[in-house]
Amino acid sequence: MRIAASVISIHSSDTAGVCSALYELGGLTVVHDASGCNSTYATHDEPRWYAHGARTYISALTETDAIMGNDERFIDNVVSAAKDLGDLPFIAICGSPLPMMVGTDFNALGAEIERRSGIPVLALHTNGIKSYLAGVNQALCALAERFCRDGLKKNSRKVNILGATPLDFSVNGEVENIRRILEENGFEVNSCWSMGSSLEELSSAGAAGVNLLISSSAKELAQYFEKRFSIPFVAGVPVGRAFAACCIRALKKAAGDGESSMPCLSERTPAGDAAVIGESLFASSLCCALQMEQNIACHLLNPLEKEFAFMHSNEMNVPDESAVAGAFAKVSRIYGDPLYAPVAAAEKCFIPVPHEAFSGRCFRKKMRSLCGKDLKKEFEIC
Amino acid sequence: MEQITIPIKEASFPQPFPGGLEFNAPARGMWNIVHTGMLLPEAHQIFVCARGCLRGVILTAAEMNAMDRMSWVGIEENDFFDSSMEENVIEGVTDILNKLSGKPPVVLVFVSCVQLFAGIDFPECLRELSKRFPHTTFVDCYMNPTMRKSGLTPDQLMRRQLFVPLKNTAPLEKNAINLLGSDFAADRSCELFTWLDENKIICREITKCSSFSAYQEMGKSSLNMTWIPQAVAAAESLENRLGQKHLHLPISYGEEEIENNYKLLAQALDLNVPDFSEARQSAGQALAHALKIIGNTPIALDYTAAPRILSLTRRLLEAGFNVTQVFADLFIPGDRKDFEFLQKNFPSLKITPTLHVNMRFANNGHLDEKILAVGQKAAFFTGSVNFVDLVWGRGFYGHSGVAAIAGLMIEAFRNPKDIESVITHKGWGCESCL
Numbered sequence: 001m002r003i004a005a006s007v008i009s010i011h012s013s014d015t016a017g018v019c020s021a022l023y024e025l026g027g028l029t030v031v032h033d034a035s036g037c038n039s040t041y042a043t044h045d046e047p048r049w050y051a052h053g054a055r056t057y058i059s060a061l062t063e064t065d066a067i068m069g070n071d072e073r074f075i076d077n078v079v080s081a082a083k084d085l086g087d088l089p090f091i092a093i094c095g096s097p098l099p100m101m102v103g104t105d106f107n108a109l110g111a112e113i114e115r116r117s118g119i120p121v122l123a124l125h126t127n128g129i130k131s132y133l134a135g136v137n138q139a140l141c142a143l144a145e146r147f148c149r150d151g152l153k154k155n156s157r158k159v160n161i162l163g164a165t166p167l168d169f170s171v172n173g174e175v176e177n178i179r180r181i182l183e184e185n186g187f188e189v190n191s192c193w194s195m196g197s198s199l200e201e202l203s204s205a206g207a208a209g210v211n212l213l214i215s216s217s218a219k220e221l222a223q224y225f226e227k228r229f230s231i232p233f234v235a236g237v238p239v240g241r242a243f244a245a246c247c248i249r250a251l252k253k254a255a256g257d258g259e260s261s262m263p264c265l266s267e268r269t270p271a272g273d274a275a276v277i278g279e280s281l282f283a284s285s286l287c288c289a290l291q292m293e294q295n296i297a298c299h300l301l302n303p304l305e306k307e308f309a310f311m312h313s314n315e316m317n318v319p320d321e322s323a324v325a326g327a328f329a330k331v332s333r334i335y336g337d338p339l340y341a342p343v344a345a346a347e348k349c350f351i352p353v354p355h356e357a358f359s360g361r362c363f364r365k366k367m368r369s370l371c372g373k374d375l376k377k378e379f380e381i382c
Numbered sequence: 383m384e385q386i387t388i389p390i391k392e393a394s395f396p397q398p399f400p401g402g403l404e405f406n407a408p409a410r411g412m413w414n415i416v417h418t419g420m421l422l423p424e425a426h427q428i429f430v431c432a433r434g435c436l437r438g439v440i441l442t443a444a445e446m447n448a449m450d451r452m453s454w455v456g457i458e459e460n461d462f463f464d465s466s467m468e469e470n471v472i473e474g475v476t477d478i479l480n481k482l483s484g485k486p487p488v489v490l491v492f493v494s495c496v497q498l499f500a501g502i503d504f505p506e507c508l509r510e511l512s513k514r515f516p517h518t519t520f521v522d523c524y525m526n527p528t529m530r531k532s533g534l535t536p537d538q539l540m541r542r543q544l545f546v547p548l549k550n551t552a553p554l555e556k557n558a559i560n561l562l563g564s565d566f567a568a569d570r571s572c573e574l575f576t577w578l579d580e581n582k583i584i585c586r587e588i589t590k591c592s593s594f595s596a597y598q599e600m601g602k603s604s605l606n607m608t609w610i611p612q613a614v615a616a617a618e619s620l621e622n623r624l625g626q627k628h629l630h631l632p633i634s635y636g637e638e639e640i641e642n643n644y645k646l647l648a649q650a651l652d653l654n655v656p657d658f659s660e661a662r663q664s665a666g667q668a669l670a671h672a673l674k675i676i677g678n679t680p681i682a683l684d685y686t687a688a689p690r691i692l693s694l695t696r697r698l699l700e701a702g703f704n705v706t707q708v709f710a711d712l713f714i715p716g717d718r719k720d721f722e723f724l725q726k727n728f729p730s731l732k733i734t735p736t737l738h739v740n741m742r743f744a745n746n747g748h749l750d751e752k753i754l755a756v757g758q759k760a761a762f763f764t765g766s767v768n769f770v771d772l773v774w775g776r777g778f779y780g781h782s783g784v785a786a787i788a789g790l791m792i793e794a795f796r797n798p799k800d801i802e803s804v805i806t807h808k809g810w811g812c813e814s815c816l
Binding site: 002003004005006007008009010011012013014015016023030033034035036037038040042043044045047048051053054055057058059060061062063064066077078080081084085096097098099100102120127129130131188320339359360361362364365 | 401402403404405406408410432433434435436437438440442444445449450452453454455456457459462470473474477478481482494495496499500526527528529532611737738740741742802806808815816
């Protein structure tokens with residue numbers, strides 16, 4: 001299927017997802033791509049780039065290296081950088097379109113780098129074509145497989161937050177809000193994947209009694225923890241007050257009975273004359289909150305990969321601009337990133353909900369913190 | 383973490399430091415191919431690339447409030463294996479153009495490394511598009527940074543392709559010349575333009591063109607003047623195609639080279655060699671005045687500040703300034719004479735990379751002494767709030783350019799700036815939604 005757009009933006013790529021997920025954990029992350037290609041991530045996907053240094057680099061791949069299969073240069077440079085930087089808990093390597101095209105064997109590269117450096121390597125299979133959801137999911141799962149400890153004593157009041165990256169939550173205090181909501185309701189945040197927690201904290205994820213999944217970018221991680229540690233997950237971003245309370249009830253229930261739940265879906269019926277477009281777990285949660293607090297019946301439009309989506313079967317995937325325009329034409333009110341606005345007809349009520357993974361830093365200053373807030377104060381009704 | 387740095391006497395030319403993994407400093411003033419492409423009036427840009435490559439160019443346009451001139455077609459893995467690469471370009475661009483309310487006179491179609499690597503028949507794509515849209519000029523453009531060491535760089539290619547729509551309108555006008563390759567409008571207070579005006583020579587530049595028809599006037603000029611080596615390929619192409627002569631008069635900050643450039647231009651235009659002694663003296667006085675104010679304060683420059691950073695470094699050192707450090711990863715062939723001069727006469731001048739892995743942690747923002755930084759990367763790495771926000775020479779040229787930079791140095795020395803808010807603005811001089 002051809003995906004094209006005459007006027008709207010595009011979501012961050014899988015490589016950005018990898019870099020974002022691993023940013024705060026002290027490892028060396030290397031994207032195998034051309035010189036300068038890291039400026040996209042550094043400028044548009046990573047609000048921490050200026051103030052908080054991380055060991056995220058580009059390999060400066062050249063056409064000649066690709067043609068000649070000169071993987072040795074990549075291996076040498078990564079090992080050499082690891083020595084320069086010192087004290088690395090891990091090295092993560094991932095690819096872009098050209099390595100995909102020439103069939104670069106990242107597992108083999110990772111094994112060789114690990115052998116030479118003695119540092120654990122996460123070999124990740126990105127290609128710059130998939131969205132950030134694929135990259136974050138993959139990076140977090142690889143991290144969990146490698147570093148999470150078994151045999152920890154479970155505590156039902158401990159909760160892991162899964163799916164926190166600036167790509168979905170920017171750096172406007174939203175993740176801290178979620179932590180606060182949990183703590184005010186008797187939970188202890190065991191770890192946050194992956195903002196504001198150390199690798200050591202992440203490695204003790206198995207001690208939690210329940211996981212709060214706040215982005216589809218960690219869907220696979222939630223499923224992994226459910227399988228490996230029998231930790232149930234609750235899928236929902238605690239947007240607004242009523243839905244936040246709903247998420248808390250679901251967490252307590254899941255911590256007690258060990259059953260996962262998805263309040264972002266179960267607490268609403270898709271309908272109505274309004275639509276929320278964006279990352280599905282957040283959008284679905286916002287639909288719940290709008291329905292509960294403002295009596296707005298709405299439904300979700302999913303612009304990202306179906307495999308990660310949290311949506312009802314009668315809701316729409318809108319993978320390209322034509323699909324978005326068609327879906328917008330059927331509703332009178334739209335909640336979404338402002339870079340979708342040009343596709344909506346002038347008479348539509350378009351309520352901006354900026355999303356870093358779509359519009360980068362364009363609207364960062366206007367991003368609102370919605371978790372636990374009174375939505376009536378946040379959104380004016382058209 | 384310590385900065386990696388070596389004295390220039392120990393530096394090799396043109397690459398003082400070995401390659402490796404690369405850091406990307408958050409200084410965004412330098413233009414990219416989107417900014418450059420937007421110089422072509424009324425042109426629409428369509429990128430056909432992978433998501434990761436599209437993201438940067440789309441948001442470049444978004445930040446400069448130019449999304450109405452930017453479209454894209456995504457590529458999928460299957461495109462490489464089911465022979466649909468060309469179809470993807472042709473049908474994707476067709477779909478987009480059919481959606482646009484008005485048809486642009488020019489469409490810049492960009493493909494990327496991976497399609498070129500896979501052998502896309504790009505000319506055939508553009509032939510088919512030209513058949514479908516006979517009133518639109520399609521220009522093949524390239525975002526291929528992996529090929530930066532195998533032929534023209536993406537920057538050189540972009541500057542060349544920017545002038546592909548110019549048509550042959552012979553006879554060429556003897557009293558008209560073009561300036562090619564500058565991102566910024568030339569500072570018309572320069573003695574060069576006064577002299578051209580006095581001799582009734584029109585100097586056209588794309589930065590001054592407000593419409594596609596005004597841009598097309600550039601096809602009538604008899605000579606193309608280039609100031610930066612990155613524009614030479616454009617001028618050579620036009621010389622072959624339209625018969626416009628080419629004269630490369632590289633930006634320089636040295637008196638002798640500036641005047642030599644003017645002599646060459648006078649010769650090419652069949653004019654008397656002008657007397658620029660007044661402008662020369664003014665530049666000297668401006669530097670002397672700046673020196674009085676700035677004194678022995680250490681000065682650090684970086685390669686993004688000016689196209690000939692070593693020429694500027696040399697001029698400042700010769701004028702008595704205490705230049706201590708130059709941030710650069712690679713020098714251009716035109717830097718060689720200045721490099722050798724500096725090695726011989728200022729051997730302890732420090733050369734520091736910007737891309738090296740360790741440079742990620744080399745700026746701590748705690749200065750032991752006041753430093754004057756010239757350029758955005760120098761500001762970032764030194765942490766100096768006293769910096770000249772000079773990007774790629776800003777359109778300054780000749781003696782007046784030297785004087786202008788001296789003035790900016792005084793202003794920066796006296797007035798601190800917020801480094802982050804200034805240097806993270808993408809595309810110096812462009813509109814920004816931030």
